[in-house]
Amino acid sequence: MFILVITEKFERHIVTLGCGEAVLVIVFGFCLRSWQAAWYTLNIQNIFTLDFWYSASESAKSSSGINWATILFIAGMMIMVEGIASAGFFRSLCLRFAKLVKYRSTRIFFCFYDHVCHLGDVYR
Amino acid sequence: MIMSAILAMFIDSITVILFLAAVTVELAQLLKFDPVPVILAEIFCANLGGAATMCGDPPNIIIGTALGYSFSDFINNTGMIAGISLFFVVLYFWFCFAKKLKKSEAYLEQIDSFPDPSQAILNRMCFIQSTLIFLLAIVLLVSHAYTHLTVAFIGVFIALLTLVCAGSQAKDLLKQVDYKTLLFFVGLFVVVGGLEETGVLEIVAEWIANWSNGNIYLMVLVILWVSAVASAVVDNIPFAATMIPIIRMLAQSQSVPLTTLAWTLSMGTDVGGSATPIGASANVVGTAVAMKAGYPISWGKYCRYCVTATLLVVMISMVCIFVRYV
Numbered sequence: 001m002f003i004l005v006i007t008e009k010f011e012r013h014i015v016t017l018g019c020g021e022a023v024l025v026i027v028f029g030f031c032l033r034s035w036q037a038a039w040y041t042l043n044i045q046n047i048f049t050l051d052f053w054y055s056a057s058e059s060a061k062s063s064s065g066i067n068w069a070t071i072l073f074i075a076g077m078m079i080m081v082e083g084i085a086s087a088g089f090f091r092s093l094c095l096r097f098a099k100l101v102k103y104r105s106t107r108i109f110f111c112f113y114d115h116v117c118h119l120g121d122v123y124r
Numbered sequence: 125m126i127m128s129a130i131l132a133m134f135i136d137s138i139t140v141i142l143f144l145a146a147v148t149v150e151l152a153q154l155l156k157f158d159p160v161p162v163i164l165a166e167i168f169c170a171n172l173g174g175a176a177t178m179c180g181d182p183p184n185i186i187i188g189t190a191l192g193y194s195f196s197d198f199i200n201n202t203g204m205i206a207g208i209s210l211f212f213v214v215l216y217f218w219f220c221f222a223k224k225l226k227k228s229e230a231y232l233e234q235i236d237s238f239p240d241p242s243q244a245i246l247n248r249m250c251f252i253q254s255t256l257i258f259l260l261a262i263v264l265l266v267s268h269a270y271t272h273l274t275v276a277f278i279g280v281f282i283a284l285l286t287l288v289c290a291g292s293q294a295k296d297l298l299k300q301v302d303y304k305t306l307l308f309f310v311g312l313f314v315v316v317g318g319l320e321e322t323g324v325l326e327i328v329a330e331w332i333a334n335w336s337n338g339n340i341y342l343m344v345l346v347i348l349w350v351s352a353v354a355s356a357v358v359d360n361i362p363f364a365a366t367m368i369p370i371i372r373m374l375a376q377s378q379s380v381p382l383t384t385l386a387w388t389l390s391m392g393t394d395v396g397g398s399a400t401p402i403g404a405s406a407n408v409v410g411t412a413v414a415m416k417a418g419y420p421i422s423w424g425k426y427c428r429y430c431v432t433a434t435l436l437v438v439m440i441s442m443v444c445i446f447v448r449y450v
Contacts, residue, residue, distance in 0.1 A: 041318065055274050083257065
């Protein structure tokens with residue numbers, strides 16, 4: 001899988017999904033003959049537990065298999081980022097930011113330094 | 125870079141990169157500079173910043189909760205190493221990209237007028253709503269250790285809130301989600317689950333115990349470098365989870381301070397994940413944002429800059445751990 005992803009011959013999601021399917025069928029199905037292990041790796045049952053949504057301890061994070069918490073979290077953040085981007089949030093922020101550092105890409109690279117320096121100039 | 129590291133100390137590095145990479149692409153399109161160097165530096169610094177605290181990176185959450193360490197334990201130990209490393213990483217990336225970025229500044233003279241920031245806001249109500257949702261997401265993420273709401277809950281809640289506020293535009297937002305990256309994660313987790321179920325990760329961990337044979341220098345050396353190399357190619361979350369019982373066992377049987385091995389594991393898994401585009405979730409998300417905006421980052425390009433930076437930070441971490449703890 002890693003070799004196929006590195007060579008970039010195919011789209012990476014196709015590579016990981018294909019290899020994931022191979023792991024489920026070949027490793028769990030034919031080699032281990034354990035559909036329970038396959039079900040455990042798919043980890044769907046985890047979504048329907050209280051610990052998945054509200055947890056007093058973080059130990060649930062160490063469960064193996066598909067980490068649906070990470071996937072749902074990323075999906076949620078993607079929707080939020082698309083939403084605030086469509087409202088002009090990023091464009092407005094980046095223009096303000098670029099103005100602050102006088103539109104110089106080298107300064108943008110070190111953004112925080114320049115932000116601090118600029119504030120220092122203002123108070124001088 | 126520094127803003128990326130500081131934000132990642134308190135907010136999940138995935139969110140930091142989603143936010144900063146999007147801003148960087150916008151700036152690059154306006155100022156006609158290549159955003160790839162900036163995004164690479166941001167990804168690396170987000171991972172490094174995440175290593176400084178207990179809530180910054182998922183391996184730290186697992187290590188901290190499993191071994192009973194607090195936020196301040198991390199900031200006083202891995203935070204110190206991450207701070208020293210950040211100084212050298214900033215110098216390294218500046219050395220790599222300064223020429224390229226300076227060249228692009230020549231374009232500035234050709235621009236007669238720059239757009240007014242307020243013109244970017246098309247609908248003031250939507251803008252205020254979006255800003256409030258974003259701030260709410262930050263508050264929920266920073267406080268989730270106290271509220272006990274999981275990141276899954278926060279992600280779904282914020283997504284639903286965004287879709288409700290978007291109204292008729294909700295369908296368009298759902299269409300713009302990068303489903304390929306989500307499917308990539310699903311496949312990756314299944315393959316790593318296979319490695320776990322077949323015991324491959326455990327064999328690696330047990331090998332460390334046998335090979336070091338009680339020598340603390342060797343133990344630190346092996347845990348740090350094996351964690352870094354393994355995290356570069358396998359997701360660092362399951363690796364950290366597998367390594368915890370091993371370092372606990374090593375500390376008991378070899379009379380080695382558990383804290384020394386815990387900080388070593390933390391730095392190895394957090395920093396090692398920066399070496400390749402799939403080593404940590406933030407890398408996958410950052411390269412995906414760049415690709416979606418028309419700036420693909422190949423494995424070769426990514427590794428050319430980030431492998432050297434990773435080696436640099438692992439070396440600094442090794443020296444710090446040897447000097448302070450051994």
